[in-house]
Amino acid sequence: MSGSTGSISRIPYDDLVALLTGIFRRAGASPAVAGILAANCAGCERDGAKSHGVFRIPGYLSSIVSGWVDPAAEPALEVAGGAFLRVDAMNGFAQPALELAKPALMERAREQGVALLAIRNSHHFSALWPDVEPFADEGLLALSMVNSFACTVPFDGHAAVLGTNPIAFAAPRGEGAPLVADMATSAMANGDVQIALREGRQLPPDHGVDAHGRPTRDPAAVLDGGALLPFGGYKGSTISMMIELFGAALTGGKFSFEVDWSAYPGAQTPHTGQMLIVISPDFGRLNGSFGRRVDDFVEQLRLSGVSRLPGDRRLVTRRRTMIEGIPLPEAQLENLRRLANGG
């Protein structure tokens, strides 16, 4: 965080992917895994999702160095019968496991109408929308849930059992980019707590508790033995419970409360499971109408005064950064270059 923070460089997306690929390669990732993680992380930065952008690189690296996650893991597709696929990520990252299963998952969704992917033994350390958006780009409806690590107190409880537990969905539209939503079911995302801490900002009220379970607006108190609260009281807590069941119990991954990295100092990546459901939305219909119907719905939301739909801000940022380059402090870019070159 040292150096001139005033000097901002703009780096083309492809160059950032190449730079991050170099970093992941040097950290021990295979070429395929390095490319997948780099594109994912650069894509978050490109879309302005900074809490999952290059900000996360130190967390990736310390998790790898600690021995907690295997950057060279080769995921294994275990079941390919019916409409239900299982992947053992082999203690690697979730995204390469998803990439491995993606062709079969899409094929099954088109053949059977719906297909489910259960990834276990995986680490998910990024946003969830990059996992679902590509399916919508191919005309499929996708839903994903992933649990994380115990950092959220269930409604009516006094100890952190739940993770930030995001849920994401992506729906193709008749015209324009898919409708893509991604939300943590904690009142805020862990990455945003970390950013608030770095930037010296207070949290909004009713977002976190300290180590004694008392409400706090101090991000350090939340991160240091405290916990987040679920969004929306008992209803948000119920949605978060659902995500534990689908992300962990169904996949064979760990529940958030079972993630124990105490023997791996520096570890930050939640070692749990992830579920995706992919649907062929016009299956069994002669005239495809799903995309047009999503358009109808979006139009009505706009008419009602909704100025920003889920994903709107990401798309606007993406269009700009793909032309102008992705803005990053020069000091941060220098640091990334040093990491890529082993400096």
Next chain:
Amino acid sequence: MSGSTGSISRIPYDDLVALLTGIFRRAGASPAVAGILAANCAGCERDGAKSHGVFRIPGYLSSIVSGWVDPAAEPALEVAGGAFLRVDAMNGFAQPALELAKPALMERAREQGVALLAIRNSHHFSALWPDVEPFADEGLLALSMVNSFACTVPFDGHAAVLGTNPIAFAAPRGEGAPLVADMATSAMANGDVQIALREGRQLPPDHGVDAHGRPTRDPAAVLDGGALLPFGGYKGSTISMMIELFGAALTGGKFSFEVDWSAYPGAQTPHTGQMLIVISPDFGRLNGSFGRRVDDFVEQLRLSGVSRLPGDRRLVTRRRTMIEGIPLPEAQLENLRRLANGG
């Protein structure tokens, strides 16, 4: 609402089902449909879910009398290929459409690992947990979403576009009754607003707006041209949007904002669509562990101090009422008997 409200009778569940079956038969439902609706409604009353219990009978009847919903509709299973089933409810109630598809849905879920049911052209006027619980009783994991009618203002909007849009899931356990959750994604359910009105109670803050979009705690103002708010701000609003996409766009049903019963005075049942996903949770695993894993999770929630899990209160009430009978004011019972006998 007249008569002695102090006199409470206890009616056995089976007797209440028979009584309600008579009412639905007299209203024009086929024997099968009448039995399904009666068991559903009596089941809600049995479990203490009074906002979907016999309180709803006048709404059922006025909807039928208005010609808005066809109580004699014969649902048609349209697609039975792959893992994706579609049912046209033929402008009838959703529950008979689900019953028609249930055997195939369960068979496909067991064969393929996952199966999806899309019901369209259907009216859902009850709680959602009765739709998912039976699957968990059979060892399956079930998820359902149903949209309703425009009564909820999306976050950042100023007109009602969304319905109360409940989501429900049911997970089998290793020991004990399944974990079953059912929640409206509006800040409260419409039925509870109606009950608050009848009982002369104010609504909690931040639950509704009046016809001018101003916050109100008056249930009459919410019901008379006003609207509900989603639970949990923009995140709850996003979940509600997802339910519109799955409940309407995917199924071929109407969006909540498209429900137009203005030509059917007395109509109260939302004419939309419903989606169910049913999963064989141990598919592809040699040793079934899902139920035990749900037990692990529930145990941890209890240890964290959560005193009431989703569905707990219903189960407690059910156990009591199945022994003691279902308590109903004698005047209300008399009224039901009169309706059943055509008085």
